[in-house]
Amino acid sequence: MNFTEFKEQYFDVDMTNERLRKRIQYVSVYGILFIVSIAMTVINILTDKGMLTWMVAAFAVMCAVNWCLVKFLDVKGMKVSIGLFTIEILLLFMYFLISGNPEGYSAIWVLLLPSCGMLLFGRKTTVRLSMLVFVILIILLWTPFGDSILQYDYSDSFKDRFPITFFSIFILSFVWETIRLHTHWELEKLKKDYQQLSLHDALTGVYNRLGLFEHEKESKVGESQAVLMMDLDYFKSVNDKYGHDVGDKVLMCVSKEMERVLDNPVCRWGGEEFVSWYPEGLKDKDISEKFRKSVEDLKIEIDDNKTISVTVSIGEVTTNEKISLEDLINRADVCLYKAKEGGRNRVVKEKD
Numbered sequence: 001m002n003f004t005e006f007k008e009q010y011f012d013v014d015m016t017n018e019r020l021r022k023r024i025q026y027v028s029v030y031g032i033l034f035i036v037s038i039a040m041t042v043i044n045i046l047t048d049k050g051m052l053t054w055m056v057a058a059f060a061v062m063c064a065v066n067w068c069l070v071k072f073l074d075v076k077g078m079k080v081s082i083g084l085f086t087i088e089i090l091l092l093f094m095y096f097l098i099s100g101n102p103e104g105y106s107a108i109w110v111l112l113l114p115s116c117g118m119l120l121f122g123r124k125t126t127v128r129l130s131m132l133v134f135v136i137l138i139i140l141l142w143t144p145f146g147d148s149i150l151q152y153d154y155s156d157s158f159k160d161r162f163p164i165t166f167f168s169i170f171i172l173s174f175v176w177e178t179i180r181l182h183t184h185w186e187l188e189k190l191k192k193d194y195q196q197l198s199l200h201d202a203l204t205g206v207y208n209r210l211g212l213f214e215h216e217k218e219s220k221v222g223e224s225q226a227v228l229m230m231d232l233d234y235f236k237s238v239n240d241k242y243g244h245d246v247g248d249k250v251l252m253c254v255s256k257e258m259e260r261v262l263d264n265p266v267c268r269w270g271g272e273e274f275v276s277w278y279p280e281g282l283k284d285k286d287i288s289e290k291f292r293k294s295v296e297d298l299k300i301e302i303d304d305n306k307t308i309s310v311t312v313s314i315g316e317v318t319t320n321e322k323i324s325l326e327d328l329i330n331r332a333d334v335c336l337y338k339a340k341e342g343g344r345n346r347v348v349k350e351k352d
Helices: 003-010 018-046 051-099 106-121 123-142 144-149 156-199 209-218 235-242 244-262 287-296 325-341
Strands: 225-232 266-270 273-278 300-303 306-308 312-319 347-349
Touching: 018 051, 018 106, 051 106, 051 123, 106 123, 106 156, 123 144, 123 156, 156 209, 209 266, 209 273, 209 325, 225 235, 225 244, 225 287, 225 325, 235 244, 244 266, 244 273, 244 287, 244 300, 273 325, 287 312, 287 347, 312 325, 325 347
Parallel strands: 312 347
Antiparallel strands: 225 273, 225 312, 266 273, 300 306
């Protein structure tokens, strides 16, 4: 794998995808720890550290196993590796603390648990794990029982300060992870709001043009497909007579009626024009006429004592051809034009 492929696989990805982000984290951490463990094993061999060499070498092997689990078994492998890694870390840290090899230095690795654990295991699991390690530190460094099993003579200053240092790092890590999670949730909310605004009409809540074509990309087209193109009749006169506030209310009421009657995604194509695309064709061949009649019967309240009615003209196209949605809409627009020319408040279907 060259650098470009590595960059595309591990960095040019959607990090808002939590599962993918965690998978990349685990693969990266296991890989880095494997390299570090191998390097430390070599150093331990050269400095003749005995048991420490075997412990670090075993940890390197387990990191390689965990890396393979996540890399090749994905979600199932990740769950298994998390359990294994938790046990491995606890056992290794216990050995570091009790043995003190070399010269008490290895115990310092324990301080990585709170910050790295928050990213790897999540906040809840890391809190439990850190509290367990903190209790172990108290027992080993502050009690006579701990003194009896420690194999290294830590200084009194180290024993007094190390648990407090660990706990301080844990608190800082917890606060930072809480801030990170809150920021992540806010960004996710903003992302959803942005998607809603970018794909939907701000007034009616139905799709806009971009939303309709994004919907097309995600939809499976059947042997037959259909488009209804709808336009409110004399809508300009509604705005002129009652004002744009009433015009907006009419658009919102009619669009809700569309969603109810058509039972299909609707797009505000522009102004008072709407489109509904059926990628698998019409199940109800009379749906256009039913909707036209429902709009004709609709009473829209504009104040406490007054209602108004509107009508709609519809162009309908059904085809078995493999054509684009844009071409299908253009053909439906021709039918709509004929419906308006023919007197409005009617349905015109394209003849096969």
